[in-house]
Amino acid sequence: MAIPDTGVRAGLLSKRTLVVASHAVEQAALAGERHEPVIVLALFQRLPYFQREAEVYRRIAALASVTVVGMVSDARPDLPLGVTPVLLRPEEDLAREWSVVVLTPTFGACVVAIDLEELDPDGVTLEASRLFRGRWGFRREEAYAEAVRLRDALGDRVPPDVRRRFESVLNSVVDPPSGEVERRAEAVVRHLATRLVDARDATEHAVSSAVDQARDALDPWTGLHTLDSVNAWLGRQVADTVRIGLVVIRVPGLSSFPDVHGPSAAVHTENNIADVLRVHLRPVDRAARLNGDEFVLVLPGSSPLATQAVADRVLDALRGLHNTYPHLPVTAEVRVRHTRDRPIDVGGLGTRRAPVTPERPYTLSGTFDEEEWASFISL
Numbered sequence: 010m011a012i013p014d015t016g017v018r019a020g021l022l023s024k025r026t027l028v029v030a031s032h033a034v035e036q037a038a039l040a041g042e043r044h045e046p047v048i049v050l051a052l053f054q055r056l057p058y059f060q061r062e063a064e065v066y067r068r069i070a071a072l073a074s075v076t077v078v079g080m081v082s083d084a085r086p087d088l089p090l091g092v093t094p095v096l097l098r099p100e101e102d103l104a105r106e107w108s109v110v111v112l113t114p115t116f117g118a119c120v121v122a123i124d125l126e127e128l129d130p131d132g133v134t135l136e137a138s139r140l141f142r143g144r145w146g147f148r149r150e151e152a153y154a155e156a157v158r159l160r161d162a163l164g165d166r167v168p169p170d171v172r173r174r175f176e177s178v179l180n181s182v183v184d185p186p187s188g189e190v191e192r193r194a195e196a197v198v199r200h201l202a203t204r205l206v207d208a209r210d211a212t213e214h215a216v217s218s219a220v221d222q223a224r225d226a227l228d229p230w231t232g233l234h235t236l237d238s239v240n241a242w243l244g245r246q247v248a249d250t251v252r253i254g255l256v257v258i259r260v261p262g263l264s265s266f267p268d269v270h271g272p273s274a275a276v277h278t279e280n281n282i283a284d285v286l287r288v289h290l291r292p293v294d295r296a297a298r299l300n301g302d303e304f305v306l307v308l309p310g311s312s313p314l315a316t317q318a319v320a321d322r323v324l325d326a327l328r329g330l331h332n333t334y335p336h337l338p339v340t341a342e343v344r345v346r347h348t349r350d351r352p353i354d355v356g357g358l359g360t361r362r363a364p365v366t367p368e369r370p371y372t373l374s375g376t377f378d379e380e381e382w383a384s385f386i387s388l
Contacts, residue, residue: 018030018144018145018146018195018199019144019145019146020142020144021141022122022140022141022142022143022144022145023137023138023141024138024139024140024141025137026145027107027122027143031107031109031120031145033118033198034109034111034118034119034145035065035066035109035111038069038072038073038111039065039068039072041113041116043072045113045114046113046114046177047072047074047111047112047113047178048073048074048075048111048112048156048175048178048179049066049069049070049073049075049076049077049109049110049111050075050079050108050109050110050155050156050159051066051078051108051109052078052079052080052097052103052106052108052159053078053079053080053107054080054081054104054105054106054107054250055080055082055249055250056080056081056086058080059080059086063088063089064089066088066089067089067090067091067092070092074174074175074177074178075171075174075175075178076091077092077093077094077095077159077163077167077175078093078095079094079096079097079163080094080096080097081096081097081098081099081104082094083096093167093168093171095163095167096166102123103163105123105124105126106121106124107120107121107123107141107143108120108121108155110156110159111152112149112152112153112156112178112179113178114178114182114183114184115184115187116149117147117148117151117152117153117186118145118146118147118152119145119146119151119152119155120144121143121144121145121155122142122144122145123141123142123143124139125140125142126251126310127139127140128291128309128310129293130291130293131291131292132293134293135242135243135293135309138309138310139251139310146195147191147195147198148191148195149182149186150186153179153182156175156179157179160172160175160179228298230276231279231280231282231283231298232283233283233286233287233297233298234295234296234297235297235299236297236299236305236353239297239307239353240352242295243307243309243351243352243353249350250349251310251349252311252348252349253311253348253349253350253353254306254308254309254310254312254315254346254347255305255306255308255316255345255346255347255348255353256306256308256316256320256323256343256344256345257303257304257305257343257344257345257346258286258303258304258306258341258343259302259341259342259343259344260282260303260327260339260340260341260342261302261342262302262340263279263301263339264300264301264302266278266279266337270335270337274335274337277334277335278330278335278339281330282304282327282339283296283298285323285327285330286323289319291308293310294306294307294308294309295307306319306323311347313345313347316345317345320343320344320345323341323343324341324343327339327341327343328341
């Protein structure tokens with residue numbers, strides 16, 4: 010997979026680059042004169058993303074002639090005064106778009122990107138790792154074209170009075186743009202944005218391990234995560250824009266290994282299993298223990314084909330554990346599923362708790378019954 014380049018303004022872009030560029034465009038909208046005609050259009054995909062910027066858009070709406078915000082929602086959201094909401098359908102193309110457009114008679118800037126529903130494999134947080142295809146810049150002609158495109162795409166979902174004010178601003182764009190000034194200003198912004206994105210990435214990599222260790226509950230026998238700690242990492246209130254691949258592994262009888270084979274052999278086998286689960290993980294992936302016999306790999310942004318490939322490799326490796334000390338045969342069943350739900354609730358995980366005993370004090374996340382297990386795709 011290609012890696013986003015923070016130094017470019019078009020092509021494969023990370024979410025962090027888009028956030029920095031969007032904030033720059035929004036600040037440009039706030040820097041205008043109070044009575045200057047201004048159009049501000051933004052597509053936020055989901056309401057939680059807009060809520061983080063609500064105060065900025067309250068200030069923009071107090072200045073702009075038109076402020077329109079689009080997002081997927083079943084009901085009209087509670088937005089700041091002056092912000093016109095447009096509800097998008099989950100299946101339409103605009104639902105995958107991240108856009109911010111600012112246009113005045115003399116100035117224009119825009120960010121336009123399509124969610125690829127893929128992640129940077131070297132990312133360390135789910136949201137910051139999201140990848141988009143698009144562009145951003147401070148060029149009035151580009152902003153004008155995007156404003157017209159979004160006007161046509163949103164159509165009658167924009168109220169008539171707002172459309173009239175929209176057209177009035179479009180009609181006021183008559184003078185030639187200041188191309189030389191735009192190019193120079195854009196070069197400065199691109200330089201600053203690149204340095205800021207790179208600095209944030211470096212800081213995130215430096216602190217992510219310590220933050221994970223402080224927040225995560227781990228299985229004391231294998232060091233794997235629990236499903237609760239994975240959900241805390243994913244974020245329970247995060248929008249459902251990222252597909253999650255799940256590989257669920259069952260090793261029947263593993264919890265009885267201490268009684269059958271002795272504690273030492275059982276611990277070695279459990280850790281061998283944990284090593285198999287960890288070996289192919291990307292930084293954005295997680296491996297969790299659900300209970301004495303069951304595990305799950307959480308693969309954000311993984312396609313069905315990629316998830317099945319991981320499941321195949323895990324199954325082959327587990328079947329070969331008899332060649333590794335303590336040479337105990339491991340019977341494994343591996344199944345896959347995909348979800349966009351937050352928090353992850355794999356076939357009812359978390360609705361029941363397996364018993365915890367002083368001898369085996371697992372931090373358990375749930376257990377499957379046979380009907381739930383059968384609902385997964387078998388490999």
